[in-house]
Amino acid sequence: MRHKKRQRLHWLDYLILAVIAVFIAVIWLRISGTLNYKWQWENIPNYILRWDEDEGRWFANLLLQGLINTIRIAIYSSILALILGTILGIARTSTNLAIRMLARTYLEVLRNIPPVVVVFIFFFFLSEQLIAALNMESWARSIARQDDIAVWEFFFGDMRRFPSLISGVIVLALFESAFVGEIVRAGIQSIPRGQREAARSIGMSWTDEMRFIVMPQALRKVLPPLSNQFISLVKDSSIISLISVQELTYKTVELVASTRMIFEAWITTALLYFILCFGLSLLFRRLETNQKGAR
Amino acid sequence: MKLTRRMMTATLGLALATGLALPAVAQDARADLSKTSVIEQIKEAGVIKIGLSVFVPWSMRDKKGELIGFELDVGRKLAADMGVDVEFIPTAWDGIIPALVSGKFDVIISGMSVTPVRNLTVNFSDPYAYSGLTILANTAMTQGMALEDYNKPEVTFAARRGATPATVIQQLFPEATLLLFDEDGASTQEVLNGNAHATMMSEPSPSMEARNNPETVSVPFDETFLATGEAFAYRKGDPDASNFFNNWISVNWKNGWLKERNDYWFKGTEWADQVDQ
Numbered sequence: 001m002r003h004k005k006r007q008r009l010h011w012l013d014y015l016i017l018a019v020i021a022v023f024i025a026v027i028w029l030r031i032s033g034t035l036n037y038k039w040q041w042e043n044i045p046n047y048i049l050r051w052d053e054d055e056g057r058w059f060a061n062l063l064l065q066g067l068i069n070t071i072r073i074a075i076y077s078s079i080l081a082l083i084l085g086t087i088l089g090i091a092r093t094s095t096n097l098a099i100r101m102l103a104r105t106y107l108e109v110l111r112n113i114p115p116v117v118v119v120f121i122f123f124f125f126l127s128e129q130l131i132a133a134l135n136m137e138s139w140a141r142s143i144a145r146q147d148d149i150a151v152w153e154f155f156f157g158d159m160r161r162f163p164s165l166i167s168g169v170i171v172l173a174l175f176e177s178a179f180v181g182e183i184v185r186a187g188i189q190s191i192p193r194g195q196r197e198a199a200r201s202i203g204m205s206w207t208d209e210m211r212f213i214v215m216p217q218a219l220r221k222v223l224p225p226l227s228n229q230f231i232s233l234v235k236d237s238s239i240i241s242l243i244s245v246q247e248l249t250y251k252t253v254e255l256v257a258s259t260r261m262i263f264e265a266w267i268t269t270a271l272l273y274f275i276l277c278f279g280l281s282l283l284f285r286r287l288e289t290n291q292k293g294a295r
Numbered sequence: 296m297k298l299t300r301r302m303m304t305a306t307l308g309l310a311l312a313t314g315l316a317l318p319a320v321a322q323d324a325r326a327d328l329s330k331t332s333v334i335e336q337i338k339e340a341g342v343i344k345i346g347l348s349v350f351v352p353w354s355m356r357d358k359k360g361e362l363i364g365f366e367l368d369v370g371r372k373l374a375a376d377m378g379v380d381v382e383f384i385p386t387a388w389d390g391i392i393p394a395l396v397s398g399k400f401d402v403i404i405s406g407m408s409v410t411p412v413r414n415l416t417v418n419f420s421d422p423y424a425y426s427g428l429t430i431l432a433n434t435a436m437t438q439g440m441a442l443e444d445y446n447k448p449e450v451t452f453a454a455r456r457g458a459t460p461a462t463v464i465q466q467l468f469p470e471a472t473l474l475l476f477d478e479d480g481a482s483t484q485e486v487l488n489g490n491a492h493a494t495m496m497s498e499p500s501p502s503m504e505a506r507n508n509p510e511t512v513s514v515p516f517d518e519t520f521l522a523t524g525e526a527f528a529y530r531k532g533d534p535d536a537s538n539f540f541n542n543w544i545s546v547n548w549k550n551g552w553l554k555e556r557n558d559y560w561f562k563g564t565e566w567a568d569q570v571d572q
Binding site for chain 1: 570
């Protein structure tokens, strides 16, 4: 049992708060003095939600469309990265030399190249081949031409942008799977050897051992770094704005180019990303405490 | 049959060989496709894909979040004349030529100035608009400076990375310092804040900025630089496309449509209430 002592503010706390307040005030004065900028905050809410006179209902405008796309991209690429990363983590601990070496090569290549470079290389060289080979463009366009595409639009947004969305999701998942692979490998290797030997001794095959003994414990153990990686993926999704995927960062760039509201637009986008990532971090903390309580 | 290691390695080798052969097959398919003109591809797909980048007033987002602008009108008329649908693909300016070359869209209609360097990678149609570049300068910092005075190391220019003004500034004012930004808005803000002496942009942006902030910035010189004209850009090796686009532009110059649209977007300001400026 923990007693909560009444937290009383010491005089030192007041001093620190006063210094911080003065610091912020000084910075604010300097910024408004030297920054020759006409603030237009009243125009921003229109770009999040727009009230249409003719149809009489609310429409999602640029920033909200971008946010929804970012959420879609984050979910799809993190599922894909989790699958790929788990396979990679298992491959890294395999007894077969070829598999181990292949996994190590994949990991080191993707981990040691900056994400922007990976995105450009993948987009201009590989994704075009993939899209041409699968004939994705005409398929996506034929779907976009149909009449009731509400379900498709809910999951994938504008279907005509589907190939570039898929490129973005795949490259992001490939890049993140390298990190997830390392995390999963650490989790697997942290399971005591005694348990694996015991599993073998009662006659479990390798797949049974992985499925029933090792993976449940390993994944539960690495949930904190995995949740960290997920949040990092949401932020890394802003990189694929460079290949013109219509997510939040790209929409903000377009908004700034159209209306010159640089600071309002970027501050609003920062707030939207913060709300998204902080919400996720609270969710994951909840998951961890649930786990700890259950044990 | 026991799964021996040798058998597994052989299967892996076969899989790798097939995997490496597939891109080669796709490459051949794409090469065949690109032998036919882009006009044929557009007719077959029933849609023309136009790459553009947001650039006031060529194309911009209005209050509804829709794309409006001179390029949008041009693209829609082109598609209507071809009898196909139109799809606008907003793209980051830095990567717009690589995206065209790798086939993400059929043509760039985005106020792209004709320069020899670009012409080595893509083909240009005849110009469909002529807007020169002018200098936008911070009035206080550039008081009494003539054009030659800008060519000194203490003078700082700000420009958009990858856009023609950056190259022109480097050619005309090689001694001056040049700062590069990803958007026009950022480079204009540098001049407004007094961190850069001047920037260079395509008309009518400098005049619009000078109208919005008359105390801080101004357009000091009337002369326009590099009025080579803006044109459609499309992939090389396509004489049919050249013929089609050139004739379309020529027809629309002669019947006055291009000039009328140009005056509406560049000289007038009736569209200003649709966009927050």
